Structure formats: structure tokens, C-alpha cells
Amino acid sequence: xxxxxxAKGVHPWDxxxxxxxxxxxxxxxxxxxxxxxxxxxxxPAEPLVKKGDRLLVGQKIGEAKGFISAPVHSSVSGTVxxxxxxxxxxxxxxxxxxxxxxxxxxxxxxxxxxxxxxxxYTPQEVRESVRxxxxxxxxxxxxxxxxxxxxxxxxxxxxxxxxxxxxxPYLTTDHRLMLERADEILKAAEAVRMTVGxxxxxxxxxxxxxxxxxxxxRKVKGIPHVHVEAVxxxxxxxGEKMLIKALLNREVPxxxxxxxVGVIVQNVGTLNAVYDSLTTxxxxxxxxxxxxxxxxxxxxxxxxxxxxxxxxxxxxxxxYKGDVNRVLMGxxxxxxxxxxxxxxxxxxxxxxxxxxxxxxxxxxxPCIGCNSCTNHCPMGLVPTTIVSxxxxxxxxxxxxxxxxxxxxxxxxAFVCPAHIPLVQWVRYGxxxxxxxxxxxxxxx
Amino acid sequence: MTExxxxxxxxxxxxxxxxRKDSVATIMYWVAGTLLLPTLGALYYFRGNALRVILxxxxxxxxxxxxxxxxxxxxxxxVFDGSALVTGLLLALTLPPSLKSSYCVIGAxxxxxxxKQLFGGLGSNIFNPALVGRAFLQAAFPIAMTTxxxxxxxxxVDAITFATPLGGFKFSHALTELKPMILGNIGGCLGExxxxxxxxxxxxxxxxxxxxxxxxxxxxFTVFLFTGTLHLLSPLKYASPLFHLFGGGLFLGAFxxxxxxxxxxxxxxxxxxxxxxxxxxxxxxxxxxGLPEGxxxxxxxxxxxxxxxxxxxxxxxxxxxxxx
Numbered sequence: 001x002x003x004x005x006x007a008k009g010v011h012p013w014d015x016x017x018x019x020x021x022x023x024x025x026x027x028x029x030x031x032x033x034x035x036x037x038x039x040x041x042x043x044p045a046e047p048l049v050k051k052g053d054r055l056l057v058g059q060k061i062g063e064a065k066g067f068i069s070a071p072v073h074s075s076v077s078g079t080v081x082x083x084x085x086x087x088x089x090x091x092x093x094x095x096x097x098x099x100x101x102x103x104x105x106x107x108x109x110x111x112x113x114x115x116x117x118x119x120x121y122t123p124q125e126v127r128e129s130v131r132x133x134x135x136x137x138x139x140x141x142x143x144x145x146x147x148x149x150x151x152x153x154x155x156x157x158x159x160x161x162x163x164x165x166x167x168x169p170y171l172t173t174d175h176r177l178m179l180e181r182a183d184e185i186l187k188a189a190e191a192v193r194m195t196v197g198x199x200x201x202x203x204x205x206x207x208x209x210x211x212x213x214x215x216x217x218r219k220v221k222g223i224p225h226v227h228v229e230a231v232x233x234x235x236x237x238x239g240e241k242m243l244i245k246a247l248l249n250r251e252v253p254x255x256x257x258x259x260x261v262g263v264i265v266q267n268v269g270t271l272n273a274v275y276d277s278l279t280t281x282x283x284x285x286x287x288x289x290x291x292x293x294x295x296x297x298x299x300x301x302x303x304x305x306x307x308x309x310x311x312x313x314x315x316x317x318x319x320y321k322g323d324v325n326r327v328l329m330g331x332x333x334x335x336x337x338x339x340x341x342x343x344x345x346x347x348x349x350x351x352x353x354x355x356x357x358x359x360x361x362x363x364x365x366p367c368i369g370c371n372s373c374t375n376h377c378p379m380g381l382v383p384t385t386i387v388s389x390x391x392x393x394x395x396x397x398x399x400x401x402x403x404x405x406x407x408x409x410x411x412x413a414f415v416c417p418a419h420i421p422l423v424q425w426v427r428y429g430x431x432x433x434x435x436x437x438x439x440x441x442x443x444x
Numbered sequence: 445m446t447e448x449x450x451x452x453x454x455x456x457x458x459x460x461x462x463x464r465k466d467s468v469a470t471i472m473y474w475v476a477g478t479l480l481l482p483t484l485g486a487l488y489y490f491r492g493n494a495l496r497v498i499l500x501x502x503x504x505x506x507x508x509x510x511x512x513x514x515x516x517x518x519x520x521x522x523v524f525d526g527s528a529l530v531t532g533l534l535l536a537l538t539l540p541p542s543l544k545s546s547y548c549v550i551g552a553x554x555x556x557x558x559x560k561q562l563f564g565g566l567g568s569n570i571f572n573p574a575l576v577g578r579a580f581l582q583a584a585f586p587i588a589m590t591t592x593x594x595x596x597x598x599x600x601v602d603a604i605t606f607a608t609p610l611g612g613f614k615f616s617h618a619l620t621e622l623k624p625m626i627l628g629n630i631g632g633c634l635g636e637x638x639x640x641x642x643x644x645x646x647x648x649x650x651x652x653x654x655x656x657x658x659x660x661x662x663x664x665f666t667v668f669l670f671t672g673t674l675h676l677l678s679p680l681k682y683a684s685p686l687f688h689l690f691g692g693g694l695f696l697g698a699f700x701x702x703x704x705x706x707x708x709x710x711x712x713x714x715x716x717x718x719x720x721x722x723x724x725x726x727x728x729x730x731x732x733x734g735l736p737e738g739x740x741x742x743x744x745x746x747x748x749x750x751x752x753x754x755x756x757x758x759x760x761x762x763x764x765x766x767x768x
Contacts, residue, residue, distance in 0.1 A: 007762075012462055169462065241762065253766035261766070325455055332461040339456055359455045360463035365525065366567030368468055369705045371656065379762040382710050385754070402761045410460030418468050418567075424458040 003207050005232035006242040009378045010411050012169050012235060012333070014208060019292045019299040020172040024180060026303045027316055033076050033099045033307035035061065036088045039346040040136040041143045042068035049097060053080040056108040058282050061097045064131070070144045070347075071134040074099060075285035075305035077106040089310070089329040089343040091336055096344070099307070113281040118187050121278060123195040133277035134347075135284045139163060139174075139238065139267035140330055142348035145274070148266070149195050151259040157196040161247060161258075161265045162189055162203040164212065165231060165238035168331025171351045173288040174268050176301045178205070178212040181272050182219055186226070188275035189266070193225075196264055201226045202247045208233040235333060236409040240265045242378055254405050269350075284347060291317050295324040295354035304345050310352055311341040322356035333410045365418035373412035373422055379405050383412035383422045390429030396436050403429050468566075471654050471705075472526025478645030479533050479700065485641040486634035489595040490541040494634050498536040500545050504552035505532025512561040527566050531555050534574035534700060537635025538693060538740070539581070542593045547585055554580035571747045572704045575740050582740075592631040608632045609691040613683050614736040625690040636693035646699035655703050658712070662719025663698040663726070664689060670727040682731065694726065697739035707747045714753035722746045 038044035045062030049055065055074040062072035078101045085093040114125055121129070131146035151157055162185070166174040178185065189201050203220075205213050207230045220226040231237050231246045241252045243265060250261040258265050266274075273284050285306055292299040297318025304313060310327070314320065328335035329349055345352075373383035381402045389398035403426065412422040486494040509528035513520045535555050539548065555577025563569040582589045592608055608631045609620035624630050628638025635642070649655035672685035688694070702708065702722055709715045722742045729738025 245762075251763050251766040254761055254763040256763065256766070326457075326461060327454055328459075328461055330459075332459070334459050335461060336459070337454070337456045337461070339454060353461075355461070359457065360461065360465075362463075362467055365468040366565070368471070368527075368567050369708065369710065370468075370471065370654075371705070371710060372464075372653075374710055374759070380759055380764075381761060382759060385710060401758060405761050405763070408459075414460050414462055415464055417464055417466055417471055419463065421458070423460065427458065 003230045003232040004204075004246040005234055005237065006245040006378060008376050008380070009234045009236060009242070010376045010415055011233060012414060014169045014233070015292070016170065016172050016175070016208065018170065019290050019301055020175055022172075022176075022300050024173070024176045024288055024301045024303050027308070027313065028103075029076055029101055029305040029308035030312035031101050031103075032081070032309065033078070033101050033305070034086050034096050034309065034344040035072060035074065035099065035307035036086070036094045036096045036344065036346055037062040037072050038088070038094045039072065039142060039306070039348060040070045041141060042066065042070070044095065045069060045072045047083050047095065047097065049080050049083065051080055051082055054078075055080060055099060056106050058108040058111045058285060060283070064134075068144055068147055070136050070146075071132065071283070072097075073134055073283040073285050075307050076101040077104050078102040087340065087343055089336060089338060089346060089349060107282075111281045113279055118191050118275065118278045121191060123197075126191055126195040126278070129278055130274060133273075133283040135270065135273050135277060136347050137267055138269035138273060138287055138347065138350065140334065140348055140350050142346075145266070145270055148264050149192065151196060151264065155259045156262055157198045157259060157264055158262045159200045159202055159248060160189060160193045160196065160198045161243060161263055162201065162268055162271065163238055163240070163243055163265050164203055164205040164209070164268045165243055166209070167206060167233075167235045167238040168333055168335075168351070169235075170292045170353055171290045171331050172292070173290045173301050173350060175209050175212060177272050177288055178209070178268055179215060181275075182215055184275040185268050185271045186219060188271035188278070189226075191274065191278065192264070192266055192271065198264070199225060203228045204231045204237070204243045204247050205229070206231055206233045206237055235411065236378055236407075239378065239407060239409060241407070254402075287345070287347060287349065289345065289349050290351040291354070292351065293354040293356075295321055295327075295356035297321045304349075306347060307344045309341070310338065310343050310345070313345070313352060314341060314354065320354065324354055324356050325359060326353075326355040328353040328355070333414065334408070361419045364420055367418055367420060370417060372415040372417060376411050376415045378409065378411060379407060381406060383426065384420075386429065387420065387422050387425040390425050390432065393432075395429045395432035398429055399433060403433055406430075468527075469525045472530050474649060474652060474654050475700070476526060476529050476533055478648050479530070479537070479635075481641040481645040482537055482635040482638060482696065483533065485628050485638040486537065486541075489597065489628055489638075490593070490634060491596045493541040493593070496545065497539050497541060497543055497548055497634060498533070500548040501536035501539065501552045502529065502532035504549045505529070505535065505556055508553045508556035509561070512557060513565075516561070516565075518565065522566065525566065527560075528556060531560065531573045531577070535577045537696060538574065538578045538633045540589060540592055541634055542591060543581075543588055547581060547588060550584070551577040551581040567706055569706055570751065571744055572701050572707050575701055575744050578740055579744060594631060595629050597629050608736065609687070610730065611736040613687070613691075614730075619683065619687065620691070622686055622690060625687070633693060633696075636696045639690045639695040642695040642699055655699070656708070656715060658715045659703045659708060659719045660698040662716055663702060663723040664694070666720045666723025667694060667726055670724065671731070674727075674731065688727070688730065692730075692737045693739045697743055698722075701739070702743050702746075707750060709750050709753045709757070711754070711757045711759050713759070714750075714757045717753060718746055718750065721749070
């Protein structure tokens with residue numbers, strides 16, 4: 001059977017063999033833990049603690065502010081050293097709770113599940129528990145999960161899509177989770193399906209994870225409403241819109257969200273967190289991630305406490321190797337460059353990549369109109385036209401060419417033989433567009 | 445808290461952090477490399493004359509590029525990005541074997557200066573530079589540009605009255621056999637004689653992803669369909685479609701000139717329109733116009749429409765038109 005997929009895209013060499021055979025190891029955080037109060041899409045959480053406070057594992061330290069927001073919890077027991085701005089791996093300083101870890105891991109006694117079994121939860125209880133647990137999308141975007149579980153009343157959701165594509169090169173944490181926690185993830189998926197009132201569950205797994213496809217196909221045998229499907233190994237297959245197109249042949253409208261086509265998408269890591277929190281009552285204080293790249297001694301898959309410093313994790317993986325040139329949070333296609341390893345793991349940290357050797361790309365040439373970007377853009381855009389407009393100061397005009405439809409997957413810049421930073425120009429263009437729009441609105 | 449000392453030297457960049465290894469220069473050198481096939485064909489059929497014309501044209505193109513870049517105070521390293529080499533080689537392959545050396549120099553200079561650098565250099569030109577150079581020579585030295593010599597494999601023929609297959613048909617209704625037209629043992633420009641060698645080189649580029657197959661496919665199919673229809677209507681008056689496909693510069697033009705990335709459209713729909721339009725014009729000029737050959741003018745004329753095609757054809761965006 002031919003694996004399902006979407007149009008265009010690209011297949012970079014995936015480098016997953018570095019870490020995909022390594023089972024997930026649980027690692028403890030270091031003496032000092034830094035937990036940002038803004039780790040998610042939406043409004044930052046408000047601090048609930050102050051310097052000198054004693055904290056227990058799972059204790060809420062930041063309260064969600066607004067509907068699109070998420071609370072933040074302590075991953076260790078210890079003492080608050082400060083509540084102050086620190087550098088976050090997203091590249092700017094955010095308000096953080098700095099904690100001295102007492103290594104006792106004393107759990108907040110009030111933590112217990114709402115019900116014994118995950119099957120006993122009502123939809124409202126699932127939403128509330130997920131919201132209180134501070135669970136956000138662990139695929140990288142960190143969008144509050146409770147919001148996704150509360151679609152508008154007039155939208156019927158008929159399908160839950162499980163995102164097990166993991167299309168970013170190097171990353172293997174979802175691969176490991178799907179092997180090691182298949183039953184838990186499936187149970188959480190069932191709870192989510194019940195919560196949104198959907199009929200079917202569709203699981204999309206890239207073909208390069210043959211072992212997972214085999215295992216999951218066996219697990220769901222005889223369950224008629226769960227479909228496990230191999231999707232083509234192609235970037236950005238794990239993008240929500242691309243995965244929905246591949247599995248269900250539905251196109252999410254421009255500017256729309258998956259629920260516009262009756263779908264909600266959940267990353268498998270997120271569902272793993274949902275399972276843990278519904279069965280133990282423990283909020284989201286840890287996550288799986290991959291440490292990989294040719295600049296780290298022992299590439300690994302880890303289960304890590306939120307707030308653990310990158311430096312502690314890299315040291316735990318045997319330290320740096322060779323002439324380290326770049327450290328990234330996330331995969332190489334959409335990850336964020338780090339200037340220091342003194343930054344904490346946050347809910348969105350799907351991986352830490354340490355790369356040795358020279359940066360990719362090369363001398364920038366003028367665009368020769370080879371159409372590589374157009375032929376690969378999964379959104380069907382003409383990146384080079386958008387970028388020439390942006391470069392000419394015409395960001396407003398580039399909106400007509402789909403500037404704001406770009407999801408910034410970076411495929412265009414990856415395939416450009418002229419090494420033009422296309423997606424980077426698009427990001428700049430979006431900022432310019434917003435500025436211009438604001439200016440025009442203020443003029444009336 | 446200790447900051448790692450070498451952390452300050454890490455590269456900070458906006459994603460993606462992976463990229464394609466090859467470059468614009470790689471593409472150009474692959475184009476030039478596959479052009480060696482028709483070049484070898486030219487050397488085989490026209491010997492010393494071919495060597496002279498090709499060497500002088502290529503060197504002049506590179507030299508013109510260097511001088512203009514110097515005057516424009518641009519990086520002269522761009523001489524070796526391969527684009528001037530491709531322009532020089534393509535121009536040489538469109539020249540008659542007996543062309544005077546000084547004309548070759550003038551043609552190459554016109555191609556680089558008027559065809560490319562006056563527009564702002566690589567990537568900014570509207571017309572195919574090699575064809576601009578050829579059109580310049582055609583206007584300046586019309587007789588020299590239409591004086592053809594027999595190939596080295598032919599028996600002695602009077603060079604003055606010697607004609608290309610297309611010219612022979614147009615002006616004296618003489619047909620040429622198909623086999624020499626495919627292999628190249630016919631009169632004509634250096635590189636347009638062997639359709640087969642052009643095709644082999646182009647297939648390599650298409651396989652490598654360095655050439656858009658839609659362009660030659662659209663042009664050749666249109667020419668075949670149009671001339672085929674005419675031939676069916678009046679077989680005596682109009683030559684067969686195969687004669688039109690393999691005669692003249694159609695293969696070289698369709699595969700190597702019309703596919704110039706800079707001067708062809710961005711969108712898929714635009715590309716088909718562009719290709720079909722070129723094919724139509726080729727037939728119109730060849731059959732209803734005053735010239736035996738129309739590939740050069742067809743491509744140059746349709747080049748002018750590319751900016752309009754690119755401006756008004758917006759490909760469908762993912763999710764566009766989908767219901768909310």
C-alpha cells in the first residue's frame with residue numbers, strides 16, 4: 001500500500017539512527033532549576049510564589065491568566081531562590097522561578113487523581129484536569145491542550161488525529177514514546193475522543209518508524225474506530241494541516257484551524273502527558289526529549305524535568321564532542337539557536353541538538369528563478385515572489401501572495417540553491433506587515 | 445553560575461539549520477557540462493572552425509563579464525559562477541561555423557552586456573542573454589549569420605549556396621532526410637545540427653532536477669501538433685512534423701534556451717502557457733513568416749511576457765477556497 005501524504009515538501013536526511021535505538025532514560029535535574037512562567041502559546045502565567053518559599057513537587061507556581069494560557073508547576077522540591085527574568089530557550093528573557101533543588105522530591109500531598117481509572121472521567125473533568133495540569137502541545141508549538149479540547153459549540157468534531165509523524169530530522173523522542181507507552185497513549189486518545197465527541201481516531205506515523213507501525217497495528221486490531229496509518233517520510237508531514245490532508249484528505253482553510261474541518265490533532269507526547277496526569281493527578285512537570293547531533297558524546301532519549309538546565313543534560317550525555325558550532329532547541333528545520341547552555345528545558349523542548357562543524361548553506365547568490373522553493377512549498381506559495389516584495393518594502397502587497405499563510409517550516413530556505421534566507425525574510429515580512437497594518441488602522 | 449566560555453562563539457541563526465549542499469554555480473556547471481555533448485558533436489562535424497568559434501565566444505563572454513563587473517564595482521568572483529560560461533557556450537552553439545572571429549567577440553560582448561549586465565546581472569535579466577547576443581549579430585551581420593558550411597563528413601559542396609534543411613525547404617522546397625537531421629550531419633549552427641546529443645544532455649539535467657521538463661515538452665508538443673495538422677491538410681505544401689521537430693534550432697532552443705531559469709515563469713500554469721506560446725510562434729514564423737527559422741525570435745518574444753505571467757498567475761494556496 002502506498003503511504004499517504006500531502007503535495008510537495010522535501011526529504012532531508014533524517015539522522016535519526018543516532019538515537020532511535022536508545023530507550024528513554026529518566027534523568028534527575030541538577031541543583032538549580034529555572035522554570036519560566038511563559039512556556040506556552042498565549043498569556044504568561046502569574047507567579048504564585050516568592051523568594052524563600054518552600055516548594056513541593058507538583059506545586060503550582062504560576063497561575064494561568066486568561067483562556068489561552070496555562071499554569072506552571074514545580075518539578076522539584078526545594079526553596080525559591082528568586083522570581084526574576086532569565087534567558088529562556090525561545091531567545092528572550094522571561095519571568096522565571098529559580099529553585100534550589102533539595103534532591104528530596106517530596107510530593108505535594110494534595111496531588112491525587114480525580115478518578116481511579118482514566119475511563120471514568122467525564123468530558124468536563126478531562127478538560128478541567130488537563131487545564132489544571134498545565135498541559136500544552138508537546139510537539140513544539142506548546143498550544144494549551146485544554147483550549148483544543150474546547151472547540152466552538154457550532155463545530156462538530158468527528159476525528160481525532162494522533163500526530164506520530166515526527167518529521168523533524170534527528171528527533172526520536174516520539175518514536176521511543178510510541179514504542180514504550182503505546183497503551184497509555186491509546187487510552188489517553190480514547191479519553192480525548194470521548195471529550196470532543198469524535199467518532200474516529202486516526203494515527204499518522206512516518207514510514208521510517210516501521211517498528212512503531214507494526215506494534216500499533218497489532219494493538220488496534222479489532223478496534224474498528226482506530227486507524228493506524230503509515231504516512232510518507234517527508235518534511236513537514238508532522239504539520240497539522242499536512243497530516244490532516246494526508247490522513248483524511250481534508251484541507252484546513254486559509255487562516256483556519258483543524259476544528260474547521262472537524263478534526264483535532266494531538267501529538268503523541270501530549271497524550272502521554274494527558275494519561276500521566278489523569279491517572280496520577282500530577283501536573284505536567286516532565287517531558288521526553290532527544291539530545292542528538294554530532295557535537296554531543298552520547299545521543300540519547302531522555303525523560304526530563306521541566307526547568308533542568310541544558311548544561312546539566314549535555315553533561316549527563318557525556319558532554320560536548322568536537323568543535324561545537326551550534327546548539328539548538330528543537331529540530332534543525334524549525335529549532336531555535338541558543339547562545340548559551342544556561343537555559344532551562346521548557347514544555348516546548350522536543351529536543352536539544354548540538355552540532356559540530358561549519359553551519360550549512362554558503363555564499364548567497366541572486367535568485368535565478370529555479371522554482372525549487374515553489375516546487376517544494378507545502379502551502380503552495382511562491383516564496384521567492386513573496387520575498388522579493390518583502391525586500392522591496394512591500395510587505396502589504398506580499399499578503400496577496402500568501403505571506404500570512406506561511407507556516408515557516410523552512411522548506412524553501414532548505415532547498416534554495418542560491419542560499420537565500422527565504423523563510424527568514426518571510427518572518428521579517430510578517431513583522432513589517434503587522435506594523436504597517438497597525439499604522440493604517442490607527443489612521444482610521 | 446558559570447557560563448561556558450565557548451558558548452559565546454556559537455552561531456546564532458534563524459531556522460532552518462540545514463541546507464542544500466549544491467548551489468547556483470553547481471547548476472550552471474551542470475548545464476555547461478551537459479552542453480559538452482552538442483559541443484563535441486559540433487567539433488566532430490565542423491572540426492577546426494567549431495573549435496575556433498566556441499573558444500573565442502566563451503573566452504569573450506567571460507572577459508566581458510569580468511570587465512562589466514569591474515566597472516560596476518561588483519565582486520568579480522561572479523565570473524566563475526558558471527553563468528557567463530553557459531551564456532558563451534550557448535551563444536557559440538547558435539553561430540554558423542564559418543563566422544568571423546571578430547563577430548564572435550562582438551556577439552559574446554552583446555550577450556553579456558545587453559543581455560544580462562545592463563539589467564543588473566545574474567537573475568535580473570528579462571531576455572535569454574545568449575539569444576540577445578545572437579539577435580544582435582543577426583541584425584548587424586545578416587549575411588554572415590546565414591552563410592552555412594557543409595559538415596566535414598559531406599562531399600565537397602559549394603559553400604555559398606549551401607542551405608540548412610529548413611532554409612532548403614522554405615526557399616527551394618527541398619526536403620532533407622530525417623536520419624542525418626537527428627544525428628547532426630546537416631548544415632546549420634554549430635550546436636543545432638544534432639538533435640540527439642542535445643536530448644541526451646537535457647535528459648541528464650531533467651533527471652538532476654536542474655531543468656523543467658514542462659518547457660521542452662510544451663514547446664515540442666505544440667510544434668508537433670500544429671505542423672502535423674497543417675501537414676495532414678496539405679502534405680505537399682507543408683513539411684512533416686518530424687521535419688520541423690528535428691530541423692533547425694528547435695531542440696537546442698526548447699531544451700537549453702527556453703528553459704533558462706531566470707527568464708522562464710515561476711508558476712506551473714505560467715510555464716505551460718509560456719511553452720505553448722513559444723511553440724505556436726515557432727510554427728507561425730517558420731511557415732507564415734519571411735524567415736526559415738523562428739526559434740530565437742519566438743523565445744525572445746515570449747520572454748517579454750514572463751513578468752506579466754508571473755505577476756498575474758497566483759498558484760492556489762493550500763486551504764484557499766476550502767470551506768470554514
